[in-house]
Amino acid sequence: MENIFFDLDGTLLESRPRLYKLFQQMVPLSGLSFDEYWALKRNKTAHKEILRDLFNYQPMEITRFEADWLKQIEQPEWLILDEPFAGISDYLKALKQTHKVFIVTSRQSEKMAFEQISRFGWLEMIDKLLVTGQVQEKYDLIKNEVKVSSGDWLVGDTGKDIQTGKRLGMNTAAVLTGFLNREKLAEYEPDIIETEATRLNFNQLNKLRTT
Ligand SMILES: [Mg+2]
Structure with missing residues (x-):
């Protein structure tokens, strides 16, 4: 997987x-x-x-x-002001059937992040929540927790996310729902830029990449 x-x-x-x-x-x-x-x-x-x-x-x-x-x-x-984007819960639930799903965040507080995703009912839709606590980089956190390979994907809304995925040898997808616009994200050369995460179909994307 x-x-x-x-x-x-x-x-x-x-x-x-x-x-x-x-x-x-x-x-x-x-x-x-x-x-x-x-x-x-x-x-x-x-x-x-x-x-x-x-x-x-x-x-x-x-x-x-x-x-x-x-x-x-x-x-x-x-x-409390944060809201899941439309369709994310169903999307994660479906994705979990065929992939290992992680959330990786550079939040300061693991406890608060955990409580928040638990409130959205996401705990059973993911394999693990990874929180840097701002004491390490996402790169080190992922590297130490998960054995990654070239068919894996990192999805994020910042240049740092894209750089992290690339350094780890993964595919990278940038989304436009967050903190950077298309022009800024394009500078980091992600494999794909999508308007929102729910539009990403990884089976299809990986098939395209190998043919
Ligand atoms: Mg972000």
Whole structure:
């Protein structure tokens, strides 16, 4: 059975409202709309650039913002805003019949991630949840936990995800539901770019690759 690794935020979960609303709360000056904020982020504009260039933050204020962001972003009152993308639960359930399915995330808190996917009923639809805790890279976490091979896939919404899959010798799929736009994702040369994860049919993709 081939292994399929899914990133969590932006790939299986719509977590953009959580990030936007926390940003708005932390930066009361910001009049950015949801679409304006995400147009910046999806074009790879970092918080520090947004804060410096649009809101005139000084370096120390940016440092404080970043520490505070990490402290707050996985608090239960924010995580509750996350929603599975349409059709993901059925998709995972079907996929589990023919593949080994992993969720791999760089969340800080394994406990909170576990509780969240358990709330969505996903625990029985995956083989394992892998959480870096931001003490290691996804690359090392996967490498130490799972024996991967060239028919495996990593699905994610960031350049880092694509780089990780490639370094591990897997196929890579980028999705447009998350934190980067098509142009930015294309720079990392994933094997495929799809609008959403549920459109990925790995049996078909692997057949195409071997013929
Ligand atoms: Mg992600």
